[in-house]
Amino acid sequence: MNRIIAIFITVFYCTILLTSQANATPVVPPFEKPYIEMGYKSVGEALKECEALNQRELKLPIKLPPMQFTHHLGRCVNDKENYNDELQIEYLHEAQGKNHYNIDVRPIEQRIDFEKSKRGKKRYKLNDGSDALYFSTITPKSRGGFNILVFEKNGWQYRLSVDSRIENQVTVDVLVGIADSLR
Template sequence: MVIIKIIRLFLLCIVFTFSFSFVAKASYTSEEFQESLFEIGYKSIYEALNEGNEYFNQEIVLPVQLPPVAFTHSFGRFENLDGEVNDKYDIEYVNKDTPHNHYKISIQPVKYGIDFRGNLIDQRIKLSDGNEAIYSTKAVNGFNVLVFEKDKFQYILSVDKRISDIATHEILAEIANSIK
């Protein structure tokens, strides 16, 4: 079950990396770029957030802070798949002209969260609320992730490895700490 979730997350990140790279290289206008994401189920962050809040019957709290890189677009998607196991809320921040400026937040109930263990963990970080976050450069190909729990949800903050010198594990921890 855990392996399936990790593989699914890995494949999703690969699809987004290639799709954003293709879209950016195609020199689409901002409107065309936006439409291409709406066609695959993305919508405004807050429209998708409202869907997730209703579905989970609990307010999903988002981080206030973002990584210090330029993004041109942000999108949200609430995935309500068969059963509850894979239901989650995703946010993507991308730059249509700079595909490696890619940041993602995935939020799902803790009871269905991904279990990171062993050699996937690079570092354990203590957050300001006392919870522990796990930082990994190996769990998802092409992305560094910070995983933590807050208010019965598991949060996965992912940044493209190519901006890891700017969006460091310290920055990701600051972002996690910005959730109040």
């Protein structure tokens, strides 16, 4: 009889423990926490959300910069004024802060005109004959910034950005190659 009571108590305790764990809020690791709080989620979820918002397919480049990333997160920004809708994707490395690469994509109707910027810009030709604009956000007073390649394809404006501290690894030619991997 004592054996049956012991088995019953064990099963009852395990059931309560498993039920409480199933209903618990998932623990978000500290590195991801600020991103999750800002609305970031998986790249696939964010991509689907932006495609639904804009009612059209959004393709991403196949290639990535030749570096390691520990995290890739995305969010779909839905501007209520319908002026700054954007898919934002962050590729990050938890231990190497300079391993930072972004893909930002917005509908062509909401494109940003980078031509008017005062920054030094260079033009590049993509394989399909379209133009890409390359520039940097580094200033003499800044300690860092981003090297950026902007181009338009399939009704979207793409902005590929990489941390300027790794410009020797991720050159403009690498960014152009990434842009050319978009079909």
